[in-house]
Amino acid sequence: MVDRYGPRGVFAIMIPLQNANMQPEYQMMKPEGISNQIYRFDLSRHDQADQAMIRAIPGALGCWPDMIICGNSIEMRLWSRERHKNYVARLKEQAGSVPVITATEATAVALKSIGAKRIGVLSPMSEEYSSSVQNFYGSLGFEVPYATCLKVSKPEFIIDAGANEARAAFQEIAHDDIDTFLHVGGALGIVDVIEELEKSLGRPIVSVNVAAYWYALRRHGISDPLTGFGKLAELTEISETVSGI
Numbered sequence: 001m002v003d004r005y006g007p008r009g010v011f012a013i014m015i016p017l018q019n020a021n022m023q024p025e026y027q028m029m030k031p032e033g034i035s036n037q038i039y040r041f042d043l044s045r046h047d048q049a050d051q052a053m054i055r056a057i058p059g060a061l062g063c064w065p066d067m068i069i070c071g072n073s074i075e076m077r078l079w080s081r082e083r084h085k086n087y088v089a090r091l092k093e094q095a096g097s098v099p100v101i102t103a104t105e106a107t108a109v110a111l112k113s114i115g116a117k118r119i120g121v122l123s124p125m126s127e128e129y130s131s132s133v134q135n136f137y138g139s140l141g142f143e144v145p146y147a148t149c150l151k152v153s154k155p156e157f158i159i160d161a162g163a164n165e166a167r168a169a170f171q172e173i174a175h176d177d178i179d180t181f182l183h184v185g186g187a188l189g190i191v192d193v194i195e196e197l198e199k200s201l202g203r204p205i206v207s208v209n210v211a212a213y214w215y216a217l218r219r220h221g222i223s224d225p226l227t228g229f230g231k232l233a234e235l236t237e238i239s240e241t242v243s244g245i
Helices: 022-031 048-065 081-093 101-112 128-138 155-160 165-172 190-201 206-217
Strands: 007-014 034-041 066-072 100-102 118-123 141-148 180-183 205-207
Touching: 007 022, 007 048, 022 034, 022 190, 022 206, 034 048, 048 066, 048 081, 066 206, 081 100, 081 101, 081 128, 100 101, 100 206, 101 128, 101 180, 101 205, 101 206, 118 128, 118 165, 118 206, 128 141, 141 165, 165 190, 190 205, 190 206, 205 206
Parallel strands: 007 034, 007 066, 066 100, 118 141, 118 180, 180 205
Antiparallel strands: none
C-alpha cells in the first residue's frame, strides 16, 4: 500500500539476521518513490533457511507492502524445481494476497531476459553449494559448465569477503565459452562494483541482489533503469519468464 515515503510502492525485503550487506545494497538501488522495509529471519541453521523464511513472512505484512522480496539464494541448499515449487506455495499461503518473489525466481528470469545460455557460477560458501546451483540452473535449461566458490565456512562470515575475492573468483571461471556470470549468495556485497567487473570480464553478471530488486520493480510496473549496477539493471522490462519454479 502506497504511503508518504513510498508513493510508488512499498517493498518488504526479507534478509538474514546475520547479513549486514544486503540492506545497504537494496537501499543503494532504490528509485525515488519506493519505500524499502527490511525484515529479518534467522539463518543460523542454514540447512533450514526455507523454514526460517516461511515463519518470518507474516511479520512482513505489518507495513502493508505491495511486494515481498525473499532475498535469499535458496538454490545453494541441495535444491530442486519441485522443492522450490512447494516452497513458493507455502510462502504465498503465508503472504495471502501480497505478491511474493524469490531471489531464485528473479535470477532465473534475469538470466533469461539478458539472453544467457551458458553460464559460470560464483557462490560464497562450499563446493557442494556451488554444485547445487549448477544442477538447479541446469534443470532450467541453462548450460552451467563451470562453478567456483569462496569457501566461506559460515554464512555470517560472508560479509568479510568483498570485491577483490569476487574478482579473483570470476577470473577462475572466465572461460571463453560462457556468455554470462551468475553470482548467488546475497551477503557477498558486490552491487557497487558490478559495472566495473563487467567491463573487465567483458560479459554481463547476474548478481542476486540486483536481480531480485530489478525483478520486483519490473513486476510492480516500474521501468526506471537502475544506473551503475550493470547491464541487467538497465533493462527496463522483463523479456522472458521461467516456468516451473
